[in-house]
Amino acid sequence: MSPTPLIIIVLSSILTCSLLGATALHDHGDASTDFQALRCLKIHLSTSAGFLPSWKIDGSLQKFCTWSGVTCSKRQTSRVVALDLESLYLDGQMPPCIANLTLLTRIHLPNNQLRGPIPTELGQLNMLRYLNLSSNNLSGMIPSTLSSCSQFRVIDLGSNSFSGEIPPNLSQCSNMQQLKLDHNRLIGGIPEGLGILRNLSVLHLAGNTLTEYGYGSKISTEGDVYSYGVIILEMLTGKRPTDELFKDGLSLYKFVEDSFPEKIGEILDPRMIIPYYGNRDEEEAGSSSDQENHQIAAGIMGCITALAKLGLLCAAETPKDRPAMQDVYADAITIKEEFSALQG
Ligand SMILES: *[C@@H]1O[C@H](CO)[C@@H](O)[C@H](O)[C@H]1NC(C)=O
Ligand SMILES: *[C@@H]1O[C@H](CO)[C@@H](O)[C@H](O)[C@H]1NC(C)=O
Ligand SMILES: *[C@@H]1O[C@H](CO)[C@@H](O)[C@H](O)[C@H]1NC(C)=O
Ligand SMILES: *[C@@H]1O[C@H](CO)[C@@H](O)[C@H](O)[C@H]1NC(C)=O
Ligand SMILES: *[C@@H]1O[C@H](CO)[C@@H](O)[C@H](O)[C@H]1NC(C)=O
Numbered sequence: 001m002s003p004t005p006l007i008i009i010v011l012s013s014i015l016t017c018s019l020l021g022a023t024a025l026h027d028h029g030d031a032s033t034d035f036q037a038l039r040c041l042k043i044h045l046s047t048s049a050g051f052l053p054s055w056k057i058d059g060s061l062q063k064f065c066t067w068s069g070v071t072c073s074k075r076q077t078s079r080v081v082a083l084d085l086e087s088l089y090l091d092g093q094m095p096p097c098i099a100n101l102t103l104l105t106r107i108h109l110p111n112n113q114l115r116g117p118i119p120t121e122l123g124q125l126n127m128l129r130y131l132n133l134s135s136n137n138l139s140g141m142i143p144s145t146l147s148s149c150s151q152f153r154v155i156d157l158g159s160n161s162f163s164g165e166i167p168p169n170l171s172q173c174s175n176m177q178q179l180k181l182d183h184n185r186l187i188g189g190i191p192e193g194l195g196i197l198r199n200l201s202v203l204h205l206a207g208n209t210l211t212e213y214g215y216g217s218k219i220s221t222e223g224d225v226y227s228y229g230v231i232i233l234e235m236l237t238g239k240r241p242t243d244e245l246f247k248d249g250l251s252l253y254k255f256v257e258d259s260f261p262e263k264i265g266e267i268l269d270p271r272m273i274i275p276y277y278g279n280r281d282e283e284e285a286g287s288s289s290d291q292e293n294h295q296i297a298a299g300i301m302g303c304i305t306a307l308a309k310l311g312l313l314c315a316a317e318t319p320k321d322r323p324a325m326q327d328v329y330a331d332a333i334t335i336k337e338e339f340s341a342l343q344g
Contacts, residue, residue, distance in 0.1 A: 029102035031078035038064050038080065040097035045090045045114075073103060081127075082106035090114060094138075096121040103127055110156070111135040118157075123148045134158040134180065141165075142181070147172045156180040158204065166191055166205075176200050183207035195228045202242055203231055225322050229314025236308055238269030253315050260312065261305050268304065299342045306335050 042055050054068045064080070065072035071082035080101045091113035098107075099121035105128060114136040122128070123145025129152060138160040144167035146155070152173040162184040170179070171193025177200060186208040194203060233256050234240055241252045259267045310331050316322050323331075 029079070029100060033100050033102070034078065034080045035064055037097045037100035038067070038070065040095055040100075044095040044097075045092045071106075076103065079103045082108070084108045085112070087111040093117075094119055094122075098122065099124045101125070105151070106130040108132045109136070114138055116140065118143055118146075120145045122146060125149060127151055129175075130154045132156040133160065136160050138162060142167055142170075142186075144169055146170060149173065150175070152176055153199075154178045157184065159183040161185055163187070165189075166210075168193065170194070171197060174198070178202040180204040181208065186210060195231060196225075197227055200227045201230065202240055203227075203234065204240055206238070225314040225325055225328050228328065229311045229316070229322070232307060232311030233315060236269065236272075236304065236311065237267050238271060253312065253317075256308055257312055260308055264305055264308050265301060272304075296342050299338070303335050303339045303342070306331070306338075310335070 038055065039057050042057060054066075056063070056067075064070055065078055069083060069085040069088075070080055071084065073079040073081045081103050082105060083101075084106070086108055087110070089112060090109065093116035094114060096119040098104075099119065102125065104125050107128065108130065110132050111134070114133065115138060117140030118133070118138060120143040122131075123143060126149055128149045131146075131149075131152070132154065134156045135158070138157070139162060141164035142157065142162050146152070147167060147169040150173065153175055154177060155170075155173075156178065158180045159182070162181070163186065165188035166181060166186055168191040170176075171191050174197060176197050179194070179200065180202065182204045183206070186205070188210065190205065190210060194200065230241065230252070233252050237252070237256065239245065239252060239255070243252075246252055246255070255267065256264075310328065313321075313323050314328060
């Protein structure tokens with residue numbers, strides 16, 4: 001694999017944003033619509049082990065708050081606020097009726113065998129803060145309607161079979177903290193706006209086929225460069241701030257800082273293969289093509305070092321130590337041009 005895609009992705013996530021105002025909250029539901037919606041879910045999701053025996057539909061109405069995996073509101077009687085159904089061999093498609101649980105704040109269904117698309121109706125759940133459907137076999141496009149869930153903090157759709165592009169208007173979820181779309185079949189680019197989501201600390205996109213994006217981007221002068229810095233550090237190292245490694249005071253930032261600049265080559269994502277330096281044992285050593293390779297490799301390391309420096313500057317702990325967005329943009333363009341020149 002060549003180093004090109006990763007580097008271009010890093011250089012290309014430059015940045016515009018339009019924040020969406022808060023969406024008005026509509027709640028057309030009551031305990032009986034919640035009951036009907038759970039009943040509908042039970043019918044559509046099955047499991048080889050017999051789906052959720054505790055979900056007794058024949059029982060008296062509104063006992064559903066005691067069903068396993070169902071959490072009800074403390075303030076509003078018999079209203080469902082969370083579904084936690086991890087690793088239950090659930091299979092089938094998520095039915096649109098899930099969107100009738102209008103007070104849902106949390107959907108946690110990872111590690112099941114759900115397939116088919118996410119219903120676009122999910123976007124109607126405007127209290128939803130957490131959606132975790134990782135490790136299923138969901139497919140189709142990621143619905144752009146998800147962006148209407150303005151409360152989102154966490155979306156984890158990792159390890160599924162989603163295809164198409166990342167919906168650009170996900171960057172309207174201004175409260176987003178963790179967005180994981182890794183290990184799917186996504187194509188296209190990284191939406192520019194994601195780079196300045198102020199609270200985004202985890203953006204995990206590995207294991208897709210994302211390519212260059214963002215020609216003609218507008219620059220946001222007010223945008224926070226912090227997330228952009230973190231994205232650069234993540235992509236260079238292939239590590240996430242939440243990785244096991246980063247405990248006991250070691251952070252992704254410190255990890256990169258400690259190796260900068262001499263040992264930067266040692267902490268790069270192993271998938272970034274720096275071209276061959278030439279083999280001294282071979283007779284052709286010192287030939288012109290060998291020297292050329294050496295120059296290209298040195299040039300690429302130069303670009304990577306410059307990029308790591310930019311990442312560290314942007315992700316500096318105190319906001320006042322971070323450069324202005326125009327300067328970040330200018331630096332990134334310069335690195336990108338140098339890198340393109342090396343490609344000949
Ligand atoms: C949601 O609830 C309404 C009112 O009870 C019902 O008419 C509608 O069919 C439900 N929608 C879905 C997708 O089940
Ligand atoms: C989603 O659920 C899985 C399984 O419990 C967990 O490992 C993962 O960390 C969750 N994702 C997020 C973003 O919390
Ligand atoms: C996942 O779904 C795809 C079609 O969407 C299918 O080809 C594949 O076999 C499924 N994988 C598993 C493990 O069920
Ligand atoms: C997101 O974009 C899609 C089209 O790309 C549009 O249909 C949808 O309404 C947008 N959603 C929001 C909340 O703006
Ligand atoms: C981000 O997090 C801070 C602190 O938790 C919070 O005050 C703020 O409202 C959040 N959202 C945005 C868009 O900054």
